[in-house]
Amino acid sequence: MSSLLQGVNLYLIGMMGAGKTTVGHILAKQLGYVFVDTDDIITQAAKKSISEIFATEGEAGFRQIESDVLGQVCAHTKLTVATGGGIVLRRENWSYLHHGLIVWLDVPVDLLYARLAEDTTRPLLQDADPQGKLRSLLEQRTPLYSQADLRIPVNAGETPEQIADQVMQAIPSVLKKQVGEQGSRGR
Ligand SMILES: Nc1ncnc2c1ncn2[C@@H]1O[C@H](COP(=O)(O)OP(=O)(O)O)[C@@H](O)[C@H]1O
Ligand SMILES: O=C(O)C1=C[C@@H](OP(=O)(O)O)[C@@H](O)[C@H](O)C1
Numbered sequence: 001m002s003s004l005l006q007g008v009n010l011y012l013i014g015m016m017g018a019g020k021t022t023v024g025h026i027l028a029k030q031l032g033y034v035f036v037d038t039d040d041i042i043t044q045a046a047k048k049s050i051s052e053i054f055a056t057e058g059e060a061g062f063r064q065i066e067s068d069v070l071g072q073v074c075a076h077t078k079l080t081v082a083t084g085g086g087i088v089l090r091r092e093n094w095s096y097l098h099h100g101l102i103v104w105l106d107v108p109v110d111l112l113y114a115r116l117a118e119d120t121t122r123p124l125l126q127d128a129d130p131q132g133k134l135r136s137l138l139e140q141r142t143p144l145y146s147q148a149d150l151r152i153p154v155n156a157g158e159t160p161e162q163i164a165d166q167v168m169q170a171i172p173s174v175l176k177k178q179v180g181e182q183g184s185r186g187r
C-alpha cells in the first residue's frame with residue numbers, strides 16, 4: 001500500500017474533533033508514511049500550548065505560525081499531515097495543501113460536540129455556547145472544506161480504523177479522477 005500515493009503527502013482537514021489526529025496516525029502506518037500534526041509542530045516550536053499561543057499572540061498570531069509551519073511541512077514527501085481545523089481559512093495555505101491529496105473528515109456537529117464537550121485544549125470552544133460555536137464555525141468553513149479532493153462522511157459509532165479504511169478505499173478513485181483531468185487538459 002505504500003506505493004498507493006507514490007510519496008504524495010496526504011493532508012487531513014476538517015473541524016476540531018473530526019478525528020484528524022487520531023485517524024492520521026492510522027493512515028500513516030497503513031501508507032508507510034511519517035505522521036505529523038501541524039498543532040504539535042507549533043507547540044514544540046513555540047514551547048507553549050495552543051491555548052497559551054491564542055492568549056498571548058491572538059488567533060491572528062497563531063494563524064501566521066500555522067501557515068509558516070505548513071509551508072515548511074509541504075517541502076517534504078511521504079507524510080500524513082493532520083492539520084488544525086482552521087488551516088482552510090487562509091488562501092495561501094491552499095497553495096501548500098494542493099501539493100498533496102486533501103481529505104476532509106466531515107463529521108456532524110452533534111458528534112463533534114459529544115467528543116469535545118469536556119475538552120479544554122481548543123481555545124475557540126471556550127465559549128458560553130460551545131455547540132453553537134461549532135455550528136457557526138462549520139457553517140463558515142463548509143465552503144472551504146468542500147474544496148478537498150475527497151470528502152469522507154463520518155457517522156456515529158464508526159471507529160477510527162473504519163474511517164481510515166474508508167479513506168484508503170476512496171484514494172484510488174480520486175487519483176483516477178486527477179489523471180483524467182490532466183488528460184482532458186492536455187487535449
Ligand atoms: N472515530 C472516533 N470515534 C470516537 N472518538 C473519536 C473518533 N475519532 C476521534 N475520536 C476522539 O475525538 C477526540 C478528538 O479527536 P482528534 O483526533 O484530536 O480530532 P482533531 O485532530 O480532528 O481535532 C479525541 O478524544 C479522540 O479520541
Ligand atoms: O478549528 C480551529 O480553528 C482550531 C483547531 C485546533 O486543531 P484541531 O482541529 O486538531 O482540534 C487548533 O489548531 C486550534 O485550536 C484552532
Ligand SMILES: [Mg+2]
Pocket residue numbers: 020021037039082083084
Ligand atoms: Mg488535531
